[in-house]
Amino acid sequence: MSIQDFIDSQVKSNDIVVFMKGTPQFPMCGFSGQVAQIFTLLGADYKGINVLDSDEIRQGIKQYTNWPTIPQIFVKGEFVGGCDILREMYQSGELQTLLEEKGIPVMGRASA
Amino acid sequence: MAMEAAEIERLIRDGLPDAQVTMRDLAGDGNHWHATVVSESFRGKSRVQQHQMVYAAIGEPMGGVLHALALQTEIPKA
Numbered sequence: 001m002s003i004q005d006f007i008d009s010q011v012k013s014n015d016i017v018v019f020m021k022g023t024p025q026f027p028m029c030g031f032s033g034q035v036a037q038i039f040t041l042l043g044a045d046y047k048g049i050n051v052l053d054s055d056e057i058r059q060g061i062k063q064y065t066n067w068p069t070i071p072q073i074f075v076k077g078e079f080v081g082g083c084d085i086l087r088e089m090y091q092s093g094e095l096q097t098l099l100e101e102k103g104i105p106v107m108g109r110a111s112a
Numbered sequence: 113m114a115m116e117a118a119e120i121e122r123l124i125r126d127g128l129p130d131a132q133v134t135m136r137d138l139a140g141d142g143n144h145w146h147a148t149v150v151s152e153s154f155r156g157k158s159r160v161q162q163h164q165m166v167y168a169a170i171g172e173p174m175g176g177v178l179h180a181l182a183l184q185t186e187i188p189k190a
Binding site: 031062066067068069079080081082083084085088 | 159160163164167174175180181182183184
């Protein structure tokens with residue numbers, strides 16, 4: 001299986017996938033940590049893929065999305081963006097709406 | 113490795129000639145920048161596309177020598 005096929009299969013077989021530096025329990029970079037925190041606050045489960053484990057994945061994901069940085073977030077196979085887009089969406093409540101629309105259970109709603 | 117604000121600004125403007133760029137050094141180390149970019153060319157584009165336009169303008173340094181660039185993209189107020 002090529003790296004692009006692997007990435008494609010991962011993003012299509014999990015509701016939320018985060019290509020990150022480190023793991024959900026131990027993010028190894030500030031931006032990955034912020035993403036982990038947002039999903040923890042929402043109580044939304046996600047699959048964390050640690051790009052530090054494989055340089056092939058680390059470069060492959062950047063080609064897959066034509067996005068040069070890590071972390072990268074996918075919801076139902078769709079590329080949502082990086083840390084700052086996710087944070088903007090969370091603060092505006094847009095992320096909660098997107099998850100609900102996609103049928104992904106969400107706990108807290110950001111206060112208005 | 114780090115990059116100067118002026119260098120990042122120049123790259124963004126080369127790619128987006130009408131862009132207004134405001135740089136902020138997040139960590140004071142010249143390695144974690146925040147850029148607010150206002151450009152008419154963003155109109156009608158999704159946030160991801162807008163950010164991709166800025167990353168394309170910056171090109172090769174992005175994700176390499178320029179470790180992190182937090183972005184805020186906006187359309188000029190009419």
